[in-house]
Amino acid sequence: MRYFRLCLSGLLCGWLSSAQAADLTLYLGDNPPFNSFVAHRPEGMAVEVMTEVLKRSQLSAENKDFPWARALTTVQMMPNHCAYTVGRIPEREAKFHWLGPIATVQGTLFGLRERQLQIRSLEDARKYRIGDLRQGANAIFLESKGFVIDYANTEDQNLRKLLVGHIDLYPGTPYSAREIVQRLKIDPQRVQALYVFNQIDLYLACNLQTPSATLAKLTSAFESMRADKTLQKISAQYEARFALTN
Structure with a gap:
């Protein structure tokens, strides 16, 4: 009876049924x-x-x-x-x-082709600004190597920051980069894979x-x-x- 009265609000019933459903x-x-x-x-x-x-x-x-x-x-x-x-x-x-x-997947540093950056090691990347997701596996790996990460909430934000010059390098994977470039309707030739630094x-x-x-x-x-x-x-x-x- 008490449960029935509480459920009259609708909201609590919906929450309970949802919590029990899966x-x-x-x-x-x-x-x-x-x-x-x-x-x-x-x-x-x-x-x-x-x-x-x-x-x-x-x-x-x-x-x-x-x-x-x-x-x-x-x-x-x-x-x-x-x-x-x-x-x-x-x-x-x-x-x-x-x-x-x-x-x-391979953790890969991406940059804008038009900037013609040369990255042959992680040491080469230290002089550039790098953006990634907070608590992302690539971010954790790079932080363990002493890198400071400019955080974003989504991969889309990372690519947008790369395009406008707020960051210089974007650590992603060949798969995710291709998908996000298409999602944002960016010319795929603008984004270049520069250096593979990790496998996850x-x-x-x-x-x-x-x-x-x-x-x-x-x-x-x-x-x-x-x-x-x-x-x-x-x-x-x-x-x-x-x-x-x-």
């Missing part, structure tokens, strides 16, 4: 073509992988779009919360349960208090996709479409 809450980073929100809908290679993982594991999930640093902090605090795609780096190893790898495996990262039975279902589903080549088939559909090279 087995998992998934936070998607802005990391095209692997995962991002377009017109308020998740899309990308990793989204397709996770959709199939959930189907095979018979688990439901609610997808959420949060700023990346906030999403990772929330996942660390909340059981049954996960984020993807998360670069599995030493600084994060003990903070999450890991499922993957979903994909492997991308995973689903889940809260440490997520039940072991849930994690076992996710792992079994993912491994079955690897075994029957579904993972490779999904990946192959994107590899040919989203490479930005010199």
Whole structure:
């Protein structure tokens, strides 16, 4: 009876039903073509992988779009919360349960071709301003090497800052750079890959208090996709479409 009276407001009932509806809450980073929100809908290679993982594991999930640093902090605090795609780096190893790898990417410094920058090592990059996402794997790696990062909330912001000269270098991946350049309707010839400085495996990262039975279902589903080549088939559909090279 008390629950019924509270539900008369509608709002509380909606919140309760939403909270009870999904087995998992998934936070998607802005990391095209692997995962991002377009017109308020998740899309990308990793989204397709996770959709199939959930189907095979018979688990439901609610997808959420949060700023990346906030999403990772929330996942660390909340059981049954996960984020993807998360670069599995030493600084994060003990903070999450890991499922993957979903994909492997090369951390690459990009610049404007018209500036004709010559970057042959990370030392060459130290004299330039570098922009990246707060708590992004590339940012964490570069900070560990002593770089100071000009932070942005989204990859779009990074590319816009590069175009207007607020930063000199943008650390991304050949896949994400190509997708964002297309999204912003920029001439792809203006953005040039200058130097590969890192290689990162991308995973689903889940809260440490997520039940072991849930994690076992996710792992079994993912491994079955690897075994029957579904993972490779999904990946192959994107590899040919989203490479930005010199």
